Amino acid sequence: MTNQGADQQGPTESRIFAPPAAFVEKAAVSGMAAYQALCDEAERDYEGFWARLAREHVEWQTPFTRTLNEDNAPFYKWFEDGKLNVSYNCLDRNIKNGLGDKTAIIFEADDGEVTRVSYQQLHDKVCKIANGLKARGIKKGDRVVIYMSMSVEGVAAMQACARIGATHSVVFGGFSAKSLQERIIDAGAVAVLTCDEQLRGGKQLPLKVIVDEALAMGGCDTIKNVVVYKRTGGNIAWTEGRDIWLHDLVEGQATTCEPEWVEAEHPLFILYTSGSTGTPKGVQHSTGGYLLWAALTMKWSFDLKPEDTYWCTADIGWVTGHTYIAYGPTAVGATQVVFEGIPTFPHAGRFWETIAKHKVNIFYTAPTAIRSLIKASDVDPKVHPKNFDISSLRLLGTVGEPINPEAWMWYYKNVGGEKCPIVDTFWQTETGGHMITPLPGATPMVPGSCTLPLPGIMAAIVDEAGHDVPNGSGGILVVKRPWPSMIRTIWGNPDRFKAGYFPEELGGKYYLAGDGAIRNAETGYFTITGRIDDVLNVSGHRMGTMEIESALVANPLVAEAAVVGKPDETTGESICAFVVLKRARPTGDEAKQIAAELRNWVGKEIGPIAKPKEIRFGDNLPKTRSGKIMRRLLRVLAKGETITQDVSTLENPAILEQLKETS
Ligand code: WTA
Numbered sequence: 096m097t098n099q100g101a102d103q104q105g106p107t108e109s110r111i112f113a114p115p116a117a118f119v120e121k122a123a124v125s126g127m128a129a130y131q132a133l134c135d136e137a138e139r140d141y142e143g144f145w146a147r148l149a150r151e152h153v154e155w156q157t158p159f160t161r162t163l164n165e166d167n168a169p170f171y172k173w174f175e176d177g178k179l180n181v182s183y184n185c186l187d188r189n190i191k192n193g194l195g196d197k198t199a200i201i202f203e204a205d206d207g208e209v210t211r212v213s214y215q216q217l218h219d220k221v222c223k224i225a226n227g228l229k230a231r232g233i234k235k236g237d238r239v240v241i242y243m244s245m246s247v248e249g250v251a252a253m254q255a256c257a258r259i260g261a262t263h264s265v266v267f268g269g270f271s272a273k274s275l276q277e278r279i280i281d282a283g284a285v286a287v288l289t290c291d292e293q294l295r296g297g298k299q300l301p302l303k304v305i306v307d308e309a310l311a312m313g314g315c316d317t318i319k320n321v322v323v324y325k326r327t328g329g330n331i332a333w334t335e336g337r338d339i340w341l342h343d344l345v346e347g348q349a350t351t352c353e354p355e356w357v358e359a360e361h362p363l364f365i366l367y368t369s370g371s372t373g374t375p376k377g378v379q380h381s382t383g384g385y386l387l388w389a390a391l392t393m394k395w396s397f398d399l400k401p402e403d404t405y406w407c408t409a410d411i412g413w414v415t416g417h418t419y420i421a422y423g424p425t426a427v428g429a430t431q432v433v434f435e436g437i438p439t440f441p442h443a444g445r446f447w448e449t450i451a452k453h454k455v456n457i458f459y460t461a462p463t464a465i466r467s468l469i470k471a472s473d474v475d476p477k478v479h480p481k482n483f484d485i486s487s488l489r490l491l492g493t494v495g496e497p498i499n500p501e502a503w504m505w506y507y508k509n510v511g512g513e514k515c516p517i518v519d520t521f522w523q524t525e526t527g528g529h530m531i532t533p534l535p536g537a538t539p540m541v542p543g544s545c546t547l548p549l550p551g552i553m554a555a556i557v558d559e560a561g562h563d564v565p566n567g568s569g570g571i572l573v574v575k576r577p578w579p580s581m582i583r584t585i586w587g588n589p590d591r592f593k594a595g596y597f598p599e600e601l602g603g604k605y606y607l608a609g610d611g612a613i614r615n616a617e618t619g620y621f622t623i624t625g626r627i628d629d630v631l632n633v634s635g636h637r638m639g640t641m642e643i644e645s646a647l648v649a650n651p652l653v654a655e656a657a658v659v660g661k662p663d664e665t666t667g668e669s670i671c672a673f674v675v676l677k678r679a680r681p682t683g684d685e686a687k688q689i690a691a692e693l694r695n696w697v698g699k700e701i702g703p704i705a706k707p708k709e710i711r712f713g714d715n716l717p718k719t720r721s722g723k724i725m726r727r728l729l730r731v732l733a734k735g736e737t738i739t740q741d742v743s744t745l746e747n748p749a750i751l752e753q754l755k756e757t758s
Contacts, residue, residue, distance in 0.1 A: 370628070
């Protein structure tokens with residue numbers, strides 16, 4: 096394993112910001128003593144702690160009697176004899192508590208048009224879709240792929256699956272037909288829910304066409320239904336018998352639907368994510384433990400109050416859009432903004448304008464977005480947040496990648512007006528929800544540090560043999576005890592789950608996050624230093640270097656390829672590919688043209704987010720005498736730095752000179 100490190104987030108940052116007194120006073124977890132009391136409770140009686148919270152935050156149709164089953168570790172089971180339904184908890188329970196008329200979703204369309212949906216209306220929509228799916232024979236345990244844009248219908252589709260016990264797998268709308276096909280096959284899905292086209296930044300982007308293409312690639316015989324939400328009315332092809340409009344599916348369906356009461360461990364969803372090797376893995380999440388986490392962290396990390404308007408800018412295609420759009424906010428009866436568009440359309444002040452328009456109180460976004468909006472407001476002062484009335488904000492959050500202290504400070508001053516705590520939430524697709532984050536009414540904040548684990552999360556830093564390292568020394572981030580919302584397995588591949596996340600080298604009992612981290616010697620605060628495997632994080636999107644390499648070598652021109660991450664001011668990391676062609680090494684215009692061709696190729700194979708920013712051509716790649724590609728050296732070359740490491744084990748040291756050049 097190698098630790099790529101992070102540039103500026105070292106544990107040497109000394110600025111510290113106490114949460115504002117006015118915030119602390121009203122916070123759900125108020126002050127460090129309250130935080131510590133929760134930690135102590137978890138230490139004293141781990142199972143009792145989670146059982147108490149699971150009873151308080153989730154409504155069970157059949158109460159559980161067994162909290163944690165570790166018999167078949169690491170295949171942990173939580174609340175296993177309890178039964179519940181997520182959609183019931185998110186909708187009916189709120190309506191029962193008098194929130195039927197409360198706005199659940201303020202939908203802000205790409206063009207600025209606003210649609211408000213109450214809890215009762217969302218309930219009715221979900222039930223109609225659920226009934227429609229049932230009428231097409233879709234039932235508990237079936238897998239349903241959702242390939243939709245940001246919409247009320249997208250959220251409702253997820254909730255409808257949950258209502259009937261079908262396991263959904265949302266695929267981000269930016270993935271290619273091939274990526275979609277692979278996920279459909281791996282999940283063995285029976286239906287795809289999509290829309291005709293999505294609207295982003297004033298452009299109409301096809302989705303149904305991509306579904307058609309994916310299904311035409313073969314191997315998707317399990318798919319019997321393609322349900323299409325009409326978003327733009329654009330021209331699409333139609334396969335009779337298989338395709339059905341969403342409005343026809345729900346036509347005449349009842350607005351009530353008895354929830355399917357499922358076991359706590361029933362898979363609510365599968366979400367594909369990248370690992371360091373192999374194809375993307377289907378991270379399988381549970382129902383009970385996951386819902387507990389979604390609800391609990393809305394209160395703990397976001398301090399959500401009934402009167403808040405909350406906005407998470409993620410897409411439902413990523414885990415953040417699952418836990419902090421589709422499930423968390425609805426589970427706690429919040430009013431949230433669901434945004435269809437992009438931060439730079441019609442101008443780069445769109446986020447601030449939208450916060451002002453809907454009087455958003457809690458705002459959750461990615462460091463990449465912040466960094467790109469800083470740049471944009473440097474170029475065009477009109478889009479600077481100071482030009483918008485964003486005084487409604489009381490809490491800010493970030494997710495998905497490390498935030499550099501400079502961006503943190505800008506966010507704190509210019510967006511939060513130095514009165515909003517920032518929660519820098521560290522977590523992963525696999526963890527289901529927040530793991531290490533400040534509690535906004537308790538934890539003093541340090542720019543660039545995700546601070547301390549949530550109560551009950553036994554996060555630690557160990558060396559390669561699994562031994563604790565002292566604070567101040569970096570190491571491998573692990574979680575020592577199972578927690579309710581953790582990944583349950585990799586869909587269809589339990590061995591990969593066990594070997595990848597609970598490696599024998601660390602004793603087989605610790606959850607391996609895949610990130611490096613360091614704790615501050617005095618405060619014990621965690622700072623994430625970056626992935627320790629071959630996973631890249633570009634704009635907060637996770638990608639495996641191997642996936643991109645496989646895509647490149649699938650091109651008939653390419654003999655060999657190696658992909659590394661390169662630090663990038665805006666996107667955190669960018670993709671740099673070193674490529675050997677089957678023909679002579681191209682130079683000049685030809686190199687540029689082939690590089691462009693390969694970029695598009697990767698876009699088609701995986702999706703536009705995986706396109707390498709830079710491609711360099713060589714006659715060969717730096718290899719050891721045993722033929723292993725020296726990625727370590729490629730990372731140095733990508734950064735444009737001089738190689739100081741020992742290269743005596745290289746088979747072909749001369750190649751390094753050639754690969755210095757950008758084509
Ligand atoms: C990174 C996104 C630093 C980390 C929720 C992790 C972070 C990967 C942070 C998971 C943060 C996420 N600070 N790094 N606050 N949040 N990461 O699965 O490398 O898309 O392993 O989940 O993002 O990405 P994923």
